[in-house]
Amino acid sequence: MSAAATNGNTLKVRYFDIDENPPKNYLNAESGLKSWLFTVDHKRIGLMYLASIALFFFVGGVLALVLRTELFTPAENLMNAETYNRIFTLHGAIMVFLFIIPSIPAALGNFLLPIMLGAKDVAFPRLNLASFWIYSIGALFTLASLAVNPIDTGWTFYTPYSVQTGSAVILMTFGVFIMGFSSILTGMNFIVTVHKMRAPGMTWGRLPLFIWAMYATSVIQVLATPVLAITLALLIMERTLGIGIFDPALGGDPVLYQHFFWFYSHPAVYIMIVPAFGVISELIGTFSRKTVFGYWAIAMSSLAIAFIGSLVWGHHMFVSGQSELSTVVFSFLTFFVGIPTGIKIFNWLATMHKGSIDMKTPMLYACIFLFLFTIGGVTGIMLGAISVNVQLHDTYYVVAHFHYVMMGGTVMAFLGGLHFWWPKMTGKMYSEFWGRISAVIIFIGFNLTFLPQFIMGSQGMPRRYYSYIEQFQTMHQLSTIGSYVLGIGFVIIAVYLAHSLWKGEKATSNPWGARTLDWMTSSPPLQHNFNYQPVVTNGAYDYHKPISDFTLGISDDVYHGNDHEGDIRKQSAETV
Amino acid sequence: MAQAQSLENAHVQHHFRSSDQQFSSSKLGMWLFLFTEVMFFGGLFVAYIIYRAWNPELFTMAATELSTVLGGINTVVLIGSSLTCALAIRAAQTNNQKMIVNYLLVTIVLATVFLVIKYFEYTAKFEVGILPGGMYTFEGIDHPKASVFFSIYYMMTGLHGIHVIIGIGLMIWLVVKARAGAYSSAYYTPVEITGLYWHLVDIIWIFLFPLMYLID
Numbered sequence: 001m002s003a004a005a006t007n008g009n010t011l012k013v014r015y016f017d018i019d020e021n022p023p024k025n026y027l028n029a030e031s032g033l034k035s036w037l038f039t040v041d042h043k044r045i046g047l048m049y050l051a052s053i054a055l056f057f058f059v060g061g062v063l064a065l066v067l068r069t070e071l072f073t074p075a076e077n078l079m080n081a082e083t084y085n086r087i088f089t090l091h092g093a094i095m096v097f098l099f100i101i102p103s104i105p106a107a108l109g110n111f112l113l114p115i116m117l118g119a120k121d122v123a124f125p126r127l128n129l130a131s132f133w134i135y136s137i138g139a140l141f142t143l144a145s146l147a148v149n150p151i152d153t154g155w156t157f158y159t160p161y162s163v164q165t166g167s168a169v170i171l172m173t174f175g176v177f178i179m180g181f182s183s184i185l186t187g188m189n190f191i192v193t194v195h196k197m198r199a200p201g202m203t204w205g206r207l208p209l210f211i212w213a214m215y216a217t218s219v220i221q222v223l224a225t226p227v228l229a230i231t232l233a234l235l236i237m238e239r240t241l242g243i244g245i246f247d248p249a250l251g252g253d254p255v256l257y258q259h260f261f262w263f264y265s266h267p268a269v270y271i272m273i274v275p276a277f278g279v280i281s282e283l284i285g286t287f288s289r290k291t292v293f294g295y296w297a298i299a300m301s302s303l304a305i306a307f308i309g310s311l312v313w314g315h316h317m318f319v320s321g322q323s324e325l326s327t328v329v330f331s332f333l334t335f336f337v338g339i340p341t342g343i344k345i346f347n348w349l350a351t352m353h354k355g356s357i358d359m360k361t362p363m364l365y366a367c368i369f370l371f372l373f374t375i376g377g378v379t380g381i382m383l384g385a386i387s388v389n390v391q392l393h394d395t396y397y398v399v400a401h402f403h404y405v406m407m408g409g410t411v412m413a414f415l416g417g418l419h420f421w422w423p424k425m426t427g428k429m430y431s432e433f434w435g436r437i438s439a440v441i442i443f444i445g446f447n448l449t450f451l452p453q454f455i456m457g458s459q460g461m462p463r464r465y466y467s468y469i470e471q472f473q474t475m476h477q478l479s480t481i482g483s484y485v486l487g488i489g490f491v492i493i494a495v496y497l498a499h500s501l502w503k504g505e506k507a508t509s510n511p512w513g514a515r516t517l518d519w520m521t522s523s524p525p526l527q528h529n530f531n532y533q534p535v536v537t538n539g540a541y542d543y544h545k546p547i548s549d550f551t552l553g554i555s556d557d558v559y560h561g562n563d564h565e566g567d568i569r570k571q572s573a574e575t576v
Numbered sequence: 577m578a579q580a581q582s583l584e585n586a587h588v589q590h591h592f593r594s595s596d597q598q599f600s601s602s603k604l605g606m607w608l609f610l611f612t613e614v615m616f617f618g619g620l621f622v623a624y625i626i627y628r629a630w631n632p633e634l635f636t637m638a639a640t641e642l643s644t645v646l647g648g649i650n651t652v653v654l655i656g657s658s659l660t661c662a663l664a665i666r667a668a669q670t671n672n673q674k675m676i677v678n679y680l681l682v683t684i685v686l687a688t689v690f691l692v693i694k695y696f697e698y699t700a701k702f703e704v705g706i707l708p709g710g711m712y713t714f715e716g717i718d719h720p721k722a723s724v725f726f727s728i729y730y731m732m733t734g735l736h737g738i739h740v741i742i743g744i745g746l747m748i749w750l751v752v753k754a755r756a757g758a759y760s761s762a763y764y765t766p767v768e769i770t771g772l773y774w775h776l777v778d779i780i781w782i783f784l785f786p787l788m789y790l791i792d
Binding site for chain 2: 184225
């Protein structure tokens with residue numbers, strides 16, 4: 001009987017055994033298409049997001065392979081320059097707005113955040129469903145632009161070209177404008193949920209680090225996304241009414257557009273990567289069997305990144321005609337944001353130090369993440385240096401840098417998280433053998449694709465060209481072959497994950513022996529996550545305590561609608 | 577006993593533990609939303625500041641075209657509507673069902689008066705050729721970027737006007753619910769958070785009015 005001495009109420013609580021095979025879980029409690037499309041269950045909404053982003057990742061990935069195939073030789077293999085412009089714009093816009101921004105927060109975050117807090121749902125379940133629908137409507141607009149006249153401006157929609165081009169800029173930007181609100185609503189929902197919906201005893205110091213990361217991400221979403229919305233609204237007005245705010249021909253200022261755009265889009269980079277940090281913290285803690293080293297350092301560095309990351313947008317405009325003073329300040333702040341990021345990396349390494357490391361597929365991805373993200377991060381610091389930036393601006397070096405961060409960082413963490421929580425989400429185990437094989441293939445393919453791009457970039461290969469001078473051909477061909485290897489890796493993942501749904505072994509409630517609340521309910525979870533109100537008396541990474549200490553619950557009237565009938569092992573009084 | 581409790585807490589959604597938790601969650605959610613609104617309008621205010629810093633003489637010239645009297649009346653109208661909106665919340669807290677409806681109706685009327693005045697202001701501008709962006713044909717202001725000032729004016733006041741219309745819609749919905757007796761001192765969350773929204777709409781106008789109309 002532990003009596004955690006904190007200020008709070010003493011509650012009469014009971015130890016429950018986890019019901020491993022409940023007759024009803026969130027997947028089979030209701031059936032039919034309507035029960036999915038109009039569900040307010042955060043877990044089902046998370047799965048619908050997961051399916052959507054998987055689809056868009058596939059589309060964006062195929063576009064990337066098409067681009068790489070065109071670049072196999074300097075000649076016009078598949079398409080002309082104009083088509084190439086449209087394809088790389090679509091690849092960028094789909095990957096950024098439709099895949100990577102909602103990837104971890106909307107898919108994994110929706111599924112996990114309430115369970116990890118010991119809540120039945122997010123604070124505003126209907127708003128959560130609305131945000132999914134808003135995302136879908138935004139995606140339809142984006143796809144409509146594809147059908148009408150695919151846009152060729154690059155995913156940044158820079159003025160004045162985006163005002164002059166004949167392609168469907170309005171449809172595309174309006175789609176992104178709409179999806180922005182989906183992002184804002186998800187962020188608001190998560191912030192309120194973290195503040196108000198925590199289970200008794202779930203203090204701020206016991207929050208899983210994934211929650212801290214999601215919280216920091218949500219803060220950025222709420223802070224920065226409205227600015228993108230107004231920027232795109234002004235851009236649409238510029239095209240329809242010629243309001244002259246961004247268009248130099250009418251007395252406007254195109255650099256102002258860049259400021260507005262990057263005021264959102266640089267913090268958006270952290271919307272993409274900070275959730276990945278959260279996933280990695282969970283993976284490394286679980287598979288090292290050790291309390292995460294520097295809990296508060298990792299938690300606070302997420303917030304520090306959110307704060308400093310909001311003040312570095314000018315480093316995208318070192319050659320755009322920004323004043324020298326602001327260039328120097330932005331360069332300094334860019335270096336500064338490396339500090340909290342470095343703090344995280346070192347704390348993860350310290351967690352692994354002398355841990356009992358279990359190299360399961362998720363942990364393999366976590367290690368790949370550490371390796372690739374560090375390369376991506378350090379090259380980012382180099383690009384933040386003014387003189388280096390002027391030399392490397394708009395070259396393949398930049399392309400390689402952000403693919404190492406976004407794909408080597410976020411996508412690898414996402415894959416790690418997907419494998420980690422796959423048993424929880426689906427109730428089925430994936431094939432560990434094929435999981436490891438594909439992780440290795442992806443690692444090799446990724447480096448083969450993007451390392452040559454660093455070299456090409458440093459030698460002056462500019463980005464966004466459909467052709468090149470012959471000296472770059474070997475590098476381009478290596479890169480193209482690498483992208484095919486990468487593609488094969490993803491196909492393998494798709495095959496064995498799909499296979500596991502039909503033939504996979506049944507997952508237990510806690511196959512990895514983790515300590516967070518998401519593993520204290522059945523796999524797949526019950527419709528309302530828990531049959532009782534969980535009580536938390538331990539930290540999220542208390543691996544030094546036996547697992548039997550981790551299933552406390554209140555069975556009183558505190559939680560109306562309580563219908564738990566499982567076995568109660570013992571009762572105690574806990575101060576929470 | 578369990579049934580009595582569930583009647584008293586009929587408004588509590590199943591995933592909340594208590595009425596207090598639901599109320600404070602809704603309120604925090606609304607404050608966050610207002611914060612996003614500030615950032616949303618913030619982009620326009622930044623555009624305003626930059627163009628005014630570049631063309632200070634344009635702004636003083638163009639502002640004389642706006643009617644300070646109409647803008648002033650609208651300011652008073654909107655501040656008045658914020659008062660009646662706050663009184664509606666007070667009525668809910670004191671269980672005065674009838675006055676919730678009455679105060680909300682007064683707020684709706686004042687908001688409509690604001691829009692009507694705004695309509696006359698806009699049409700007067702349109703008649704002399706002060707239209708947004710490329711359609712601008714007015715020749716009374718001797719400045720090459722005169723149209724940019726009015727683009728910003730129309731964007732800011734237009735976006736604010738859309739917010740007023742949404743506010744009216746929300747309050748009509750509140751009136752319908754309040755007539756059915758949905759709100760009392762035990763539960764008035766929608767009245768409270770709509771009130772928060774309405775005060776923000778008011779505050780944005782309080783910034784817009786001096787920035788647009790009162791430049792000297």
